[in-house]
Amino acid sequence: MLTENEEKVRMLLGRYYQGTIAGAEAAELAELLKDDRYDGIAEETLMAFSGEVLPWHDEQVALDRMVERLKDVTAGTAKPFWRRPLLRWTAAAAVLVLAATATYQFWPRPQAPAVAAARYANDVQPGSNRAVLTLDDGKQVVLDDAGNGQIAQQGQYIANIAPGRIAYTVNSTIPGPLKYNKLSTPKGGKFQLVLPDGTEVWLNANSSLYYETTLSGNERVVELRGEGYFKVAPHVLRPFIVKMPGGRKVEVLGTEFNASAYEEDEVITTTLVNGAVKADGTLLRPGQQARSGSNGVQLQQDADVTAAIAWKNGMFVFNDASIEDVMKQLDRWYDLEVVYEKGAVKERFNGTISREVPLSKVLELFELTGLVHFKINGKTITVNS
Known part of the structure; x- marks a missing residue:
């Protein structure tokens, strides 16, 4: 998994190659690239946007030129530049190289x-942070227009909102009655959720997560429709269980994985990033994917994890x-x-x-x-x- 700074470097590099990077962003990227820990991401992005593997020397020259141009962008003296075609295809398949804006x-x-x-x-226009929070009493809160701050209090937990993210915090140590919420994204929407136990969930478009606001039992159980990426807070004595359509489920203790369970898809997929999970009884290791369908569970040993979680990135x-x-x-x-x-x-x-x-x-x-x-x-x- 990429760190927050690594994701920022990749995002800023994408804007640089797309020609949309601003002066302040250019200055930030130039500063980040001084750290050689990001060389691999810079070279990987360069190769992707050039559409070919470059010799090491040519990579260094291209990266040096980029750093110089970032200085020009920061100073407001950069001139427009054009790249050669970035699209290639073969008789067997059409191969798209990099972002649409680049081409x-x-x-x-x-x-x-x-x-x-x-x-x-x-x-x-592309999708954005959009969701609806349905509270235990049936009240619905539209989150795409919600600002920062508290939006609901239920028993001992308070739901707080920040741009694109909702999180639950403890307001009291006195247990209250069980409450259930549902977070739903429409088509063209995405949202992030931090559950009361600290588990982080990213919801893709046209998805929903149904959950208890306390997660207080011996098992932490949620129900997913659509697609979600889970970064589960570890708890040895309280497994985390994701239920999906058709009686499918994923059981974990603390790990990161992607689950895709759209009702219109014939197969439900669980792709493990870190840790270990059981998908319908099949144990997964990092890099593996379970594909659950009418013929049972098929285990894919070398799954494309990057593709499975690309939507999150x-x-x-x-x-x-x-x-x-x-x-x-x-x-x-x-x-x-x-x-x-x-x-x-x-x-x-x-x-x-x-x-x-x-x-x-x-x-x-x-x-x-x-x-x-x-x-x-x-x-x-x-x-x-």
Whole structure:
């Protein structure tokens, strides 16, 4: 798992390559890059945006140039620069290299600007921190517009809100009656939750978590619909259990894992990052994934953990994904209606795209492969080959 500073370096590097980094951010990034602990992240990002593995010497030259340009950005004297095309594809699959904005901003397309503007006149913006908290008495609190501070008190616990995050704190040591809350995100929403025991949960779009506000029993039990990333507070005598549709469940003591349990998906996946969990009775080790479906539980030994938790880190990562899989993720994040015509697109897609860009940037990048095309009518997207 990346530390907070490592995630910040990667985020700022993405903005640098996208050409959207501001003066203060450029100064912060230049300062962070003085620490050689971040060399690996800088080189990894450089290779991704260049679309190829560079010799060590060329990496150093490119990174040195970047640091010099960060100084220019900080001083407000930087000039626009353009990169060569970052898109490549093979006969077997369309390969998308890096963020959509990188290709869009640094490689002007040969399409007439007026045509592009007409197609995306009503562009769809990416999702944001949006959720609804349903209290035990049925009262609902809309969190996307909520400011900082206390939003509810239930027995001995107080729910406090900060941007994109809700946390429960103890107000009294005197036990009170059991209370149950539900945090729900719509399509195009995400939110973070800190449970009373200190467990952190990140909810993806179109998801919900039902939980006791005290988690006071011998087992800490929550119910998940959709997708969540869990960083479970360790407690040897009180296992943490995540219940999911179809009677599926994950049992842990203290660990980090991703669980995807959308009702429209045929398979429920549990991907372990750290620690150990049991998914429907199958023991997982870090890097493994359990896939629970009608045929029981299948264990994948070398799971792509990066892809499984990409949504939490603000990215789409597609590995050998069908167009249906791609559009399913876009639908949840941009809240779309997807229609298919002229049969299925047979090619499979690989690559990484930022979740922080408008929908038009994502669709344009896919269209650059020449393997798939879209018709756009508001939030209705028609897919054809």
